[in-house]
Amino acid sequence: MNPAHENVLTFLARQTVSAATPLILAGIGELVSELTGVIDIGIEGLMLTGCIAAYTIAGATGHGSLGLATAILAGMAVAALFAATTISGRADQIVSGTALNLLALGLSGTIWSLYQNWRENHDLSTALPHGAGYSRQAVGALARLPFFGPVFFDQYGLFYAAVLLAALVWVIIRFTRLGLILRALGDSPQTCQACGIAVRTWRWLAVLFAGGCAGAAGAYLSIMRTHAFATDMTGGQGFVVLALVIFGRWSMGGLILGCLFFGAINSLQQTLQTARYTSHYAVLHALQSVPFEVFQMLPYVAALAALAVLSRNHPGPRQLGRPWPEYTYLS
Amino acid sequence: MTTFHSSPLQRHAGRFSRLISTVALIPLAIGTCGLALGLVLSGLALVGYPPLAIMSRWVDGSIGGIYPLTNSLADACPLLLTGLAAGIAFRGGVLNIGAQGQFLLGALVAVGLSTRWLIFHSAPPVIILAILAGTFAGGLWALLASILERYRSVPIVLSTILLNFVALYVVRAILQGPLQAGGTPAPQSPQIAPAYWLPELIPFTSFHLGIPIAFVLAVLFYALNQRTTFGFESLVVGLNPGAARLAGIGVSRKQFLLMFMSGCCAGFGGALQVLGVTHFMTGSFGNYGYAGIAVALLGRLNPLGIAGAALFFGMLDTGALRVEESSLALPHAVVNVVKAVVILLMLLLSAYLLGRKLRTRQVDPPPANDQGSDKP
Numbered sequence: 001m002n003p004a005h006e007n008v009l010t011f012l013a014r015q016t017v018s019a020a021t022p023l024i025l026a027g028i029g030e031l032v033s034e035l036t037g038v039i040d041i042g043i044e045g046l047m048l049t050g051c052i053a054a055y056t057i058a059g060a061t062g063h064g065s066l067g068l069a070t071a072i073l074a075g076m077a078v079a080a081l082f083a084a085t086t087i088s089g090r091a092d093q094i095v096s097g098t099a100l101n102l103l104a105l106g107l108s109g110t111i112w113s114l115y116q117n118w119r120e121n122h123d124l125s126t127a128l129p130h131g132a133g134y135s136r137q138a139v140g141a142l143a144r145l146p147f148f149g150p151v152f153f154d155q156y157g158l159f160y161a162a163v164l165l166a167a168l169v170w171v172i173i174r175f176t177r178l179g180l181i182l183r184a185l186g187d188s189p190q191t192c193q194a195c196g197i198a199v200r201t202w203r204w205l206a207v208l209f210a211g212g213c214a215g216a217a218g219a220y221l222s223i224m225r226t227h228a229f230a231t232d233m234t235g236g237q238g239f240v241v242l243a244l245v246i247f248g249r250w251s252m253g254g255l256i257l258g259c260l261f262f263g264a265i266n267s268l269q270q271t272l273q274t275a276r277y278t279s280h281y282a283v284l285h286a287l288q289s290v291p292f293e294v295f296q297m298l299p300y301v302a303a304l305a306a307l308a309v310l311s312r313n314h315p316g317p318r319q320l321g322r323p324w325p326e327y328t329y330l331s
Numbered sequence: 332m333t334t335f336h337s338s339p340l341q342r343h344a345g346r347f348s349r350l351i352s353t354v355a356l357i358p359l360a361i362g363t364c365g366l367a368l369g370l371v372l373s374g375l376a377l378v379g380y381p382p383l384a385i386m387s388r389w390v391d392g393s394i395g396g397i398y399p400l401t402n403s404l405a406d407a408c409p410l411l412l413t414g415l416a417a418g419i420a421f422r423g424g425v426l427n428i429g430a431q432g433q434f435l436l437g438a439l440v441a442v443g444l445s446t447r448w449l450i451f452h453s454a455p456p457v458i459i460l461a462i463l464a465g466t467f468a469g470g471l472w473a474l475l476a477s478i479l480e481r482y483r484s485v486p487i488v489l490s491t492i493l494l495n496f497v498a499l500y501v502v503r504a505i506l507q508g509p510l511q512a513g514g515t516p517a518p519q520s521p522q523i524a525p526a527y528w529l530p531e532l533i534p535f536t537s538f539h540l541g542i543p544i545a546f547v548l549a550v551l552f553y554a555l556n557q558r559t560t561f562g563f564e565s566l567v568v569g570l571n572p573g574a575a576r577l578a579g580i581g582v583s584r585k586q587f588l589l590m591f592m593s594g595c596c597a598g599f600g601g602a603l604q605v606l607g608v609t610h611f612m613t614g615s616f617g618n619y620g621y622a623g624i625a626v627a628l629l630g631r632l633n634p635l636g637i638a639g640a641a642l643f644f645g646m647l648d649t650g651a652l653r654v655e656e657s658s659l660a661l662p663h664a665v666v667n668v669v670k671a672v673v674i675l676l677m678l679l680l681s682a683y684l685l686g687r688k689l690r691t692r693q694v695d696p697p698p699a700n701d702q703g704s705d706k707p
């Protein structure tokens with residue numbers, strides 16, 4: 001694809017889809033986990049874990065697929081820690097999730113400097129070795145379609161995986177017995193228990209699934225989209241995912257719409273940041289006096305505004321955030 | 332007893348009851364810290380760092396001598412205030428995760444007033460006004476989240492997290508715009524004139540006036556919690572909003588007030604930090620707000636416990652600097668791992684200890700029309 005032939009709209013749409021992919025991936029996991037009643041505020045940390053795991057393993061071995069697999073496993077491992085405290089230990093989910101974020105921040109920082117030392121000692125270059133990072137994969141003839149080609153069929157491999165996964169999870173949640181169980185777990189674990197469904201086991205599985213998804217989203221950020229790692233490179237995207245699940249009112253369609261909306265704002269603000277100096281439209285030059293931090297702030301303000309407009313009167317899963325079985329009050 | 336139209340995140344009866352309960356508080360906290368340090372050190376030993384050398388340098392760098400000691404105290408001060416901010420809100424059932432943003436705004440307003448916007452010939456009024464304005468800035472920023480929850484049903488957990496990022500970019504924009512120091516492209520404020528610094532109580536150390544004030548504040552909060560109607564009512568609101576409403580406590584108003592106090596605490600911490608320790612502000616101004624949550628949990632939401640936890644974290648940070656600068660070159664991020672492991676262990680241990688106690692006394696919830704059978 002020659003970028004010179006792309007018009008502005010195609011470029012923006014393509015960037016939007018590309019920016020929305022990690023949010024969709026992590027969002028699918030978070031949606032499933034929240035439907036079963038577990039709110040995982042540590043999703044940011046899980047994504048960061050995925051980033052560092054994918055980057056270091058891919059960089060050390062030279063195989064991108066190994067990095068991706070490790071990222072998924074690492075996300076699941078950290079999520080298992082979360083599940084052990086909140087599901088088995090019945091600790092508070094918000095508190096435990098915050099701890100998870102701190103843990104991922106510390107672990108990724110530590111591993112990153114260890115990895116940098118190791119890289120220096122072995123005289124390796126600071127770029128990822130050839131074959132460790134992924135590039136875009138066009139889907140045959142579809143990629144040559146006028147607008148939809150570059151936007152939807154010339155993306156990274158994980159985008160296609162995310163779309164398939166989203167469709168699969170949507171069908172499962174909407175139409176199958178398994179989906180009914182998942183939704184019931186979040187609304188009324190008592191009923192589930194009465195029906196002989198092991199509440200905690202199912203919640204464990206949902207949280208592990210969310211961890212794997214978030215790990216993959218992290219890998220997307222580090223070894224696909226940027227081919228780089230930076231401390232705190234997720235920059236709050238995990239928190240945005242949390243907001244987007246509420247924004248989408250716990251439905252798959254709403255979630256994906258929210259992700260695309262957020263991705264659009266993000267790609268628009270990034271494009272505007274450079275376009276206001278390079279564009280030949282005089283309108284954009286007027287934006288030059290606006291500090292670039294205002295553009296960076298936009299996605300978060302948009303997320304807040306979206307929540308403020310849309311979150312009324314929709315309570316979501318009734319037992320969201322509560323442990324099972326509940327404690328009786330003794331103290 | 333739940334209200335209609337409220338998100339499940341808002342109606343958690345007794346969400347923190349187990350954190351507040353005093354089962355084996357001090358032994359548990361100390362044991363957890365020790366265990367966490369041990370775990371992280373053995374993890375480091377696996378990748379080739381000598382644990383004993385790290386420990387000795389860490390102790391040396393945090394309490395060995397007057398300078399390390401005062402540095403530890405100076406680092407504990409903002410942690411204590413953000414910890415109190417989280418503690419007071421959590422105790423009342425308000426999930427304020429936004430201490431980071433409130434801290435940043437407090438610091439920004441204080442540094443703005445004391446460098447550009449408010450210059451008198453005598454220093455004390457400037458210092459006092461800067462601190463007060465910083466405090467209120469934090470409080471008002473926190474109220475924004477309360478208002479969003481009250482009128483638009485946005486869960487405070489989410490709005491405070493998102494507002495943290497908004498605050499971060501607001502601060503950076505202002506530090507690159509009206510408040511930028513001359514001669515640098517970086518987001519950095521000018522230095523505060525030495526006359527407007529918080530006075531040092533021990534000359535040539537970082538032991539400034541704000542440190543004793545912060546610790547006195549912790550004692551005051553303890554008294555407020557334990558000895559006043561306000562403290563009792565906010566505990567009831569946190570433990571069971573439904574019961575509080577039936578008892579005639581204005582739950583919503585109380586939570587507004589708690590949120591404001593919480594934000595004020597964090598903003599106060601930011602103002603003290605900039606006037607007492609750093610004397611100027613950059614675009615990345617520490618992670619005290621997030622660490623405050625860990626401090627509050629380690630102190631089990633008790634202000635005196637929070638003071639102890641802040642001291643421990645302050646020592647951890649200051650000592651880790653020494654280890655980082657020494658020949659071992661241990662990355663500073665390890666400190667965050669220790670903090671996180673402390674929280675997770677604390678949650679796990681208290682869950683299992685209390686869980687065992689509960690199993691022997693657990694009862695079925697009483698039917699709705701049954702009265703007075705809440706005792707086993």
